[in-house]
Every structure is written in C-alpha cells, then in structure tokens.
Amino acid sequence: MVKSNTMTVKNMATKALPRLPVPTLDQTLYKYLESVRPLLSNEEFAKTLELTEKFANTDGAKLQALLLEKAHEAENWLADWWLNAAYLDFRSPLVVWSSPGQLMPFTHFKDIHDRLLYIANVIEATIEYKKLIDDDKIPVDMMGKEPLDMQQYKKVFGTCRNPALPRDVQEFNPQSNHIIVAHRNHFFKVNLCGKDGNKLSVNQLVSQLKYCIELSKTSAPAVGILTSDHRDNWSIAYQVLMQDETNRNSVDAIQKSLYVMSIDQAMPKIEGQNRHTEASHQLIHGGGSKVNGGNRWFDKTVQFIIGENGVNGLCYEHSPAEGVPIAVMVDFLVEYMKRDGSKGIPDADGVELPIHLEFNVNADVEKEIIKSCKNLDALAADLDMDSFSFDVYGKEFVKKHKISPDSYIQMAMQYAFYRMYNYPGAHYESAATRKYLHGRTETIRSCSTQSVAFARAMMDDAKTPEDKVKSLREAVDSHKKYTVDALNGFGVDRHLLGLKLTSLEQNISLNPFFKDVAFTKSNSFRLSTSQVATKCDAFMCYGPLVMDGYGCCYNPRSNNINFAVSSMHSNPDTRSSQFREALEHSLLDMHDILVRVQKSKL
Numbered sequence: 372m373v374k375s376n377t378m379t380v381k382n383m384a385t386k387a388l389p390r391l392p393v394p395t396l397d398q399t400l401y402k403y404l405e406s407v408r409p410l411l412s413n414e415e416f417a418k419t420l421e422l423t424e425k426f427a428n429t430d431g432a433k434l435q436a437l438l439l440e441k442a443h444e445a446e447n448w449l450a451d452w453w454l455n456a457a458y459l460d461f462r463s464p465l466v467v468w469s470s471p472g473q474l475m476p477f478t479h480f481k482d483i484h485d486r487l488l489y490i491a492n493v494i495e496a497t498i499e500y501k502k503l504i505d506d507d508k509i510p511v512d513m514m515g516k517e518p519l520d521m522q523q524y525k526k527v528f529g530t531c532r533n534p535a536l537p538r539d540v541q542e543f544n545p546q547s548n549h550i551i552v553a554h555r556n557h558f559f560k561v562n563l564c565g566k567d568g569n570k571l572s573v574n575q576l577v578s579q580l581k582y583c584i585e586l587s588k589t590s591a592p593a594v595g596i597l598t599s600d601h602r603d604n605w606s607i608a609y610q611v612l613m614q615d616e617t618n619r620n621s622v623d624a625i626q627k628s629l630y631v632m633s634i635d636q637a638m639p640k641i642e643g644q645n646r647h648t649e650a651s652h653q654l655i656h657g658g659g660s661k662v663n664g665g666n667r668w669f670d671k672t673v674q675f676i677i678g679e680n681g682v683n684g685l686c687y688e689h690s691p692a693e694g695v696p697i698a699v700m701v702d703f704l705v706e707y708m709k710r711d712g713s714k715g716i717p718d719a720d721g722v723e724l725p726i727h728l729e730f731n732v733n734a735d736v737e738k739e740i741i742k743s744c745k746n747l748d749a750l751a752a753d754l755d756m757d758s759f760s761f762d763v764y765g766k767e768f769v770k771k772h773k774i775s776p777d778s779y780i781q782m783a784m785q786y787a788f789y790r791m792y793n794y795p796g797a798h799y800e801s802a803a804t805r806k807y808l809h810g811r812t813e814t815i816r817s818c819s820t821q822s823v824a825f826a827r828a829m830m831d832d833a834k835t836p837e838d839k840v841k842s843l844r845e846a847v848d849s850h851k852k853y854t855v856d857a858l859n860g861f862g863v864d865r866h867l868l869g870l871k872l873t874s875l876e877q878n879i880s881l882n883p884f885f886k887d888v889a890f891t892k893s894n895s896f897r898l899s900t901s902q903v904a905t906k907c908d909a910f911m912c913y914g915p916l917v918m919d920g921y922g923c924c925y926n927p928r929s930n931n932i933n934f935a936v937s938s939m940h941s942n943p944d945t946r947s948s949q950f951r952e953a954l955e956h957s958l959l960d961m962h963d964i965l966v967r968v969q970k971s972k973l
Contacts, residue, residue, distance in 0.1 A: 593665025
C-alpha cells in the first residue's frame with residue numbers, strides 16, 4: 372500500500388533514488404517456471420522445462436550480459452522500453468484497451484448553475500493542486516520507510532499523447548495557463564488567469580463556463596471522436612485534419628492545454644444497470660458517438676467529466692502515469708472542495724473571454740469522423756461492465772484475521788475464476804517499482820500452485836473449514852512473497868521483456884523460449900487487476916487486457932470494497948455479471964470459513 376508522508380518533494384530533491392536492478396537469470400527463470408506450472412499440462416511443462424534450460428545455457432546468458440551493460444549505462448534500463456512497448460507502440464484504441472476511468476463521489480445538481488459552480492470549484496482545486504506540484508510541496512509517496520519516485524505527478528497536467536506512425540509522441544506543456552472546456556463536441560480555450568497574472572475566482576469561472584454553454588447549444592461535428600479510434604486510423608486522420616491552418620491552431624490549443632473539462636449530456640438509461648456501471652461507461656467511452664464520445668480528446672492525460680446527473684470523474688491517458696497519482700489527486704480535489712478551499716479568492720483583472728476553437732470539416736475529415744463514430748459505437752457496445760460495491764464487509768474484517776487485504780482479494784478473484792471455469796487463469800496485478808529512479812510497474816503473477824490449491828480446497832466438500840483456512844493462508848503468503856519481490860524489481864515479466872527486446876535490438880534470432888506455449892499462456896492475462904485506493908468513496912475502471920479476459924479494479928475500504936469488472940460481450944466465454952456473482956460468492960465463502968474457524972477456537 373502506498374502512503375503519503377509529511378516529507379515533500381522539495382525536501383526529497385537531494386535524496387538519490389536507487390537504480391532498478393536486473394535480477395539474475397537463474398532467479399527469474401526459477402520464478403517463471405513456478406508461475407507457469409499451474410497453467411500447463413504435464414507434457415507442456417516438460418517441454419517448457421527443456422526450453423528454459425536450453426535458453427539459460429545459450430542465448431539467455433548472452434542476452435543477460437547485454438542487459439547488464441545497458442543497466443550500467445542507463446538511469447533505468449527499463450523506462451524507455453516500457454514507455455514504448457506498453458504505450459506509445461500500442462496501436463489499439465486508447466478507449467477501453469488502455470485509458471482507465473476514475474470515478475469521483477456522486478453528487479446532485481439542483482440546476483445548471485449548481486453544476487457550473489461545481490465545475491468551477493473543481494477547476495479551482497486543480498489550480499491549487501498543480502501549484503503544490505510546481506512548488507514541490509506535495510507529500511512524498513512512501514512504501515514503508517522508503518520514498519517513491521514522484522516524477523509521474525509532474526506529468527499529470529499539460530501532457531498529451533499525439534498520434535504518429537509507427538509510434539505515438541508525448542508532448543509536455545506543464546507551464547500552460549489554459550484548459551479546454553468541451554460541450555456538445557465544441558471546444559473552448561479558457562485561460563485560468565487574468566491579464567494581471569492572478570487566477571480567476573469561482574464566480575469568474577462560472578461566467579466563463581456559462582459563455583461556453585451559450586455558444587454550444589447545438590452539437591458540433593464530432594472531431595474529438597477521431598482520438599478514440601485505433602491509433603493507426605487516428606494517425607492517418609490526423610494528417611488529413613491538420614492540412615487546414617484553422618484546424619492546426621485548434622488542435623495545438625487542445626494539445627497544449629493543462630487538461631480537458633468535458634461537460635456531458637445525460638447518458639441513456641439501460642434497464643437493470645446500476646449507477647456505478649453507468650458511470651463506468653460514461654468515464655471510459657462516453658456512451659459512443661450519439662452521446663458524449665465526441666465530447667472528448669482522449670489523447671490528453673486528464674479529461675475531467677461532469678455528467679448531468681451527478682456522475683463526476685475523469686478519463687486518463689495511461690502513458691505518463693499509473694493510477695496512484697490520479698487517485699491521490701482525486702482525494703485532494705474532493706477534500707479541497709469539501710472544505711470550500713476556493714472561498715475568498717478575489718476576482719482577477721483583465722479576464723479574456725473563452726476562445727471558441729473552430730474546425731473546418733471538409734469531406735475528407737467528415738469521412739474519417741464517420742469511420743471513427745462507427746468504430747467507437749461498436750467498441751462501446753461491446754464493453755460489458757459491472758461495477759458495484761460489495762458491502763457485506765471490507766478490509767477491516769480481513770485485517771482482524773491478520774491477512775493482507777490485497778492478497779485476500781486477489782485470492783478471491785482466483786477462486787471466482789476457478790469456480791466459473793474449473794481451471795486457473797493467468798492473472799496480472801500491477802506492482803509499483805517507484806522506489807527506483809524512473810520506476811513504473813512490475814507484474815505480480817497472482818496465479819500460483821497455492822492459489823489453485825486454495826480454489827480446489829474451497830470447492831471440496833470433504834475439506835474442513837480449518838483445511839480451507841490453512842489453504843487460504845498458504846495462498847496469501849505465496850502472493851505476499853511474490854508481491855514483495857515485484858515491488859523490489861524482482862518479478863518475472865519486466866526482466867523477460869528486457870531480454871526479449873535486447874534480442875530484437877541486437878538482431879539476435881528470437882529464442883524458442885519466447886515462442887513456447889508457457890510464454891504465450893502466461894502473458895495472456897485472463898485476469899487484469901489492480902488496487903487503486905482512494906480515501907473518498909470512488910473507484911477506477913478499465914477494460915480487459917484480452918478478448919477472453921476480465922478487468923477488475925478495486926478499492927478496499929474499511930467496511931466495503933468497490934469493484935469495477937469488465938469483459939467483452941462479443942466473447943461467448945465471458946460475462947461480467949457472472950464474474951461478479953462468482954466473486955461475491957467467493958468473498959462470502961471466505962468470510963464464512965474464517966468466522967467458523969474463529970468461533971471454533973472460542
């Protein structure tokens with residue numbers, strides 16, 4: 372669990388963080404074999420064992436030596452590789468497949484003025500938060516007694532991922548003084564300061580927002596929807612769009628903004644869909660082209676989204692930062708608004724009216740928009756979300772039994788998957804490696820022989836509650852051990868990625884080890900999960916990693932757990948509602964065996 376300390380970034384500036392280590396080849400291959408064993412038949416594992424031994428004695432040793440050379444020269448041997456491989460080279464749409472949504476607490480708007488007042492307060496809170504970032508006054512995230520790399524916070528505002536072939540390009544404008552307000556597919560450049568250099572007051576921001584609403588009573592062509600498409604499609608459309616000078620100027624203003632503030636239309640009501648699920652769809656894709664899909668610029672790192680019915684949150688482009696900096700920002704904004712932090716801010720002088728960003732949509736641009744609308748609508752319709760609050764118990768119950776809440780929830784997901792399919796699924800959980808300079812993430816492989824043994828024990832009527840609790844604790848201990856290794860940079864996946872990319876860069880023929888069924892199966896994560904905790908009642912949501920998989924993000928709270936489960940309707944083997952049901956039953960079963968064993972000891 373990442374916690375904030377009273378130490379600030381400014382105080383930490385002279386403290387050098389260590390470099391990301393390179394595990395030994397034997398360490399990684401041993402851990403790799405342990406992690407793939409539950410996914411393979413005996414015959415498959417025997418073949419994998421043979422290929423792994425050959426790899427260790429041939430190409431593996433050579434690639435390890437080359438990787439160690441890179442690690443000696445680079446501040447972080449993985450950083451650039453990871454940015455490119457995980458994000459900028461990734462060509463699928465950002466929508467669903469990459470960019471998460473982050474819910475903020477629901478609210479209620481009495482009328483349009485009340486809504487605009489809320490938006491103005493969000494803007495004021497972001498200005499204050501950005502000032503803390505710029506002044507290096509935000510508390511340093513800590514892992515135990517170790518400070519974490521805080522560079523990601525510097526990239527939250529003013530960053531944009533622009534389309535290009537074959538690799539996208541990041542643009543950084545942290546000193547920008549304007550935001551973009553989007554309403555009915557129109558975009559407005561809104562300066563945050565007057566000509567006197569002072570920030571606008573809440574009342575002045577409300578006036579600016581009203582001006583934008585007045586000028587956008589009817590919908591504009593959905594130029595923003597181009598950013599939702601496959602990155603190759605968007606890169607081609609981008610070249611078409613940018614041929615016009617007016618378009619270039621408008622796009623430039625959006626790309627250089629601190630963030631986008633999307634004022635949305637109401638989402639259509641779907642029978643049986645709860646509010647959490649409706650919010651997830653709104654934050655991830657906006658409801659498609661007929662609702663808010665064009666009221667977005669998905670390339671921006673942060674897009675705040677304010678719905679008509681009190682759904683509030685943001686969608687964030689993942690390449691500059693993980694979920695923690697976003698969640699920390701959300702908690703700050705909520706607390707700042709709760710204590711009315713913007714009260715008493717005086718009016719600025721020399722306030723300029725918002726600039727309506729014009730787009731010339733010729734036949735070629737319109738053709739690209741039509742294609743992107745079709746693609747987004749199909750993707751939005753395919754996303755199967757089920758977001759909910761499990762309110763029978765939360766992390767405090769788990770902690771009373773001296774069990775790690777995160778490991779406990781991970782094992783509940785393993786159990787849920789196994790009870791649905793009667794076999795285990797490769798399982799990804801994100802671990803932060805920010806204790807190292809330029810650190811990003813490592814994979815916790817939550818599927819293990821112990822997790823499978825636990826799931827089987829829970830489904831075996833011959834096992835006593837004591838047997839089941841013993842199996843649960845063994846699975847939790849195994850997960851905790853892997854988690855500690857991953858947090859310290861000694862996982863499997865990033866090291867193997869480094870060896871593979873070294874092979875490709877050095878034009879060394881790819882070893883059969885990387886083409887083995889074990890490598891393929893263990894990297895096809897049927898479960899893509901992460902804990903993104905906020906103090907406020909919120910959650911993060913995202914799509915699955917693979918077509919036949921599930922995404923599951925969760926926020927463990929004292930007496931409940933917020934979950935966001937995703938899958939794809941088009942896959943006949945997955946249903947988010949069924950995984951939710953299996954997960955809830957698993958959590959109840961685990962609760963019951965712990966209570967029964969506890970009572971038996973009284």
